[in-house]
Amino acid sequence: MIFLNKLIDFRVMALSDISNLMAGLGKLFKPYKGAFPEFRSLPSKGVSRDELLSILRKMASEEDKSWKNGKVSGAVYNGSDDLVSLYEEVFSIYPLANPLHPDVWPSLVKLESEVVAMCANMLHGDGNVRGSITVGGTESILLAMKTYRDYYRHKKGIIEPEIIIPKSAHAAFLKAAEYFNIRVKIVDLDDKFRVDVEKVKNTITKNTIAIIGSAPNFPYGTIDPIKELAEVAMDHGISMHVDAALGGFILPFARKLGYDIPQFDFDVEGVTSINLDTHKYGYAPKGSSVILYRDPELFSYQVYAIGDWTGGIYFTPTTLGSKPGFTIAATWAVMLHLGEEGYMKITKEILETGKYIINEIKKISELKILGDPLWIIAISSDSINPYVIMDYMAQRGWHLIGLINPPGFHIALTYRHTLPGVKESFINDLRESIKDAIEKGQPTTGMAPIYGATAFLPKDQLDLILKYVIDWLYNPWE
Numbered sequence: 105m106i107f108l109n110k111l112i113d114f115r116v117m118a119l120s121d122i123s124n125l126m127a128g129l130g131k132l133f134k135p136y137k138g139a140f141p142e143f144r145s146l147p148s149k150g151v152s153r154d155e156l157l158s159i160l161r162k163m164a165s166e167e168d169k170s171w172k173n174g175k176v177s178g179a180v181y182n183g184s185d186d187l188v189s190l191y192e193e194v195f196s197i198y199p200l201a202n203p204l205h206p207d208v209w210p211s212l213v214k215l216e217s218e219v220v221a222m223c224a225n226m227l228h229g230d231g232n233v234r235g236s237i238t239v240g241g242t243e244s245i246l247l248a249m250k251t252y253r254d255y256y257r258h259k260k261g262i263i264e265p266e267i268i269i270p271k272s273a274h275a276a277f278l279k280a281a282e283y284f285n286i287r288v289k290i291v292d293l294d295d296k297f298r299v300d301v302e303k304v305k306n307t308i309t310k311n312t313i314a315i316i317g318s319a320p321n322f323p324y325g326t327i328d329p330i331k332e333l334a335e336v337a338m339d340h341g342i343s344m345h346v347d348a349a350l351g352g353f354i355l356p357f358a359r360k361l362g363y364d365i366p367q368f369d370f371d372v373e374g375v376t377s378i379n380l381d382t383h384k385y386g387y388a389p390k391g392s393s394v395i396l397y398r399d400p401e402l403f404s405y406q407v408y409a410i411g412d413w414t415g416g417i418y419f420t421p422t423t424l425g426s427k428p429g430f431t432i433a434a435t436w437a438v439m440l441h442l443g444e445e446g447y448m449k450i451t452k453e454i455l456e457t458g459k460y461i462i463n464e465i466k467k468i469s470e471l472k473i474l475g476d477p478l479w480i481i482a483i484s485s486d487s488i489n490p491y492v493i494m495d496y497m498a499q500r501g502w503h504l505i506g507l508i509n510p511p512g513f514h515i516a517l518t519y520r521h522t523l524p525g526v527k528e529s530f531i532n533d534l535r536e537s538i539k540d541a542i543e544k545g546q547p548t549t550g551m552a553p554i555y556g557a558t559a560f561l562p563k564d565q566l567d568l569i570l571k572y573v574i575d576w577l578y579n580p581w582e
């Protein structure tokens with residue numbers, strides 16, 4: 105209620121707009137209201153396994169439809185029966201394993217270090233590379249930024265650290281800065297949607313600890329000029345982190361397939377750390393990413409260790425204490441099961457799907473592609489509100505990602521989009537959605553008004569709308 109009152113008091117939105125918005129969001133995010141029993145206190149007697157499993161099966165089977173038919177951007181990067189059954193079997197072997205206790209589960213030490221070594225090897229790292237499996241790209245990025253903050257405080261006495269990120273860098277860098285009290289300098293992109301290196305150079309101060317580049321970035325799928333950025337970092341004696349969350353398991357194979365891929369990894373002198381997401385194009389189950397450092401000393405600043413804690417000697421390489429060992433084992437199993445041959449095959453199919461979609465979009469006069477992407481394709485339009493096109497795509501079952509400034513949307517192609525008929529239906533639905541946007545205008549429900557508002561509402565008011573929606577989302581009584 106508090107946020108709702110503020111929204112109305114501050115005249116951010118009219119009550120009718122808010123109820124339209126919430127009706128749309130209700131359908132999207134709370135579709136099971138009234139359809140299943142609701143549990144808000146612990147039942148006095150346990151509910152039968154059959155009933156519980158039936159509830160879960162019904163909800164999951166609804167939700168499986170949208171990603172299985174290839175209508176979701178990113179999210180499920182593989183989802184083949186072969187890999188899903190491999191996860192299930194690994195889970196049945198390791199349901200309880202916890203890497204916090206390496207004495208009880210030393211196998212996890214072996215599996216994690218082999219995943220780290222395989223990733224380092226893929227990215228031209230040598231025997232000095234150290235790193236860990238984290239629970240996701242965000243945790244890998246948070247840890248790298250914390251590492252640099254502590255390293256430069258210790259080595260150079262920097263107490264007001266700054267990082268330089270491209271405007272296209274993932275929100276996880278902004279989150280890291282907020283969590284760890286690091287100032288962020290955001291640098292604009294050039295006309296190819298890659299960070300402007302001259303502007304990065306001019307942004308460096310005596311407090312800069314690291315430059316960030318993406319290979320590729322989330323919004324546009326374009327690869328920042330990593331080599332040039334790393335040179336700037338070296339000239340100033342600072343670090344260079346590459347966010348290869350999306351590219352770590354695509355770019356090495358794309359290069360082997362003959363695509364012209366610029367240098368982006370430890371091959372580039374000056375790149376000091378890289379994150380790559382095993383749970384994206386590495387095709388491991390969710391809860392798995394890898395952070396790598398060029399040298400063991402840097403890695404030591406990531407690790408938390410306390411030798412004299414009342415509870416005994418305690419150390420953790422990552423943010424969490426206890427965590428699932430299953431994801432480590434499953435990541436190891438998936439990487440070895442696919443091998444280079446498996447990754448090459450899927451990469452080839454994804455990139456060929458990308459080529460088809462890019463070529464077809466170029467034939468649609470109302471649309472334009474932002475940058476020069478390979479498989480994460482950002483689309484905008486000079487003649488039609490792209491958010492309206494996105495809403496009509498949503499009505500056709502597509503879950504695309506809205507982009508702000510410039511307005512647009514993207515699709516991150518995965519193995520799901522390589523399945524028969526999916527790419528053709530994407531283009532067909534895009535053409536139909538454009539027709540709807542021209543003929544019918546903005547639909548009554550959808551995301552267009554919210555995305556549209558981002559162009560003119562001040563940040564504090566946008567934050568207020570988000571806070572209201574998030575409060576509603578996590579309110580179990582609503």
Ligand SMILES: Cc1ncc(COP(=O)(O)O)c(C=O)c1O
Pocket residue numbers: 239240241242243245274276318320321322347348349350381393
């Ligand atoms: C380039 C990039 N970096 C970081 C992240 C964050 O990863 P996660 O959602 O696994 O935390 C993403 C997620 O899409 C990403 O695309």
